[in-house]
Amino acid sequence: MAKTTSNLNCCIATSNNKYWRKTCIDNINLAIKLHNIKRIVVLEHSNCKAYDTTYNNIRNNEKEYHISNITKCIKMLKRIYPNIIISGFYLDNIQDEKIV
Numbered sequence: 502m503a504k505t506t507s508n509l510n511c512c513i514a515t516s517n518n519k520y521w522r523k524t525c526i527d528n529i530n531l532a533i534k535l536h537n538i539k540r541i542v543v544l545e546h547s548n549c550k551a552y553d554t555t556y557n558n559i560r561n562n563e564k565e566y567h568i569s570n571i572t573k574c575i576k577m578l579k580r581i582y583p584n585i586i587i588s589g590f591y592l593d594n595i596q597d598e599k600i601v
């Protein structure tokens with residue numbers, strides 16, 4: 502079985518909600534402890550309702566926000582987990598894209 506955790510929301514890198522960020526990091530730490538994960542996959546998706554409530558009027562350039570947040574998120578995670586492989590994807594209705 503692949504030892505991967507996924508579905509991280511990149512808002513952990515940019516969110517002002519310290520509890521949300523701590524919850525995400527706690528989950529990763531638990532996955533490392535219980536499953537000895539070797540890889541983290543950050544997934545962002547288009548038409549995200551969380552982005553609608555976090556940012557205003559981004560429908561025309563939503564992808565740019567996702568790419569920026571994926572990049573920030575992975576940079577932050579690599580500082581915390583230097584020995585884990587971390588990659589990020591933007592999932593879209595038309596075409597998925599590997600960002601990092």
Ligand SMILES: [Zn+2]
Nearest residue numbers: 546549550551
């Ligand atoms: Zn979403």
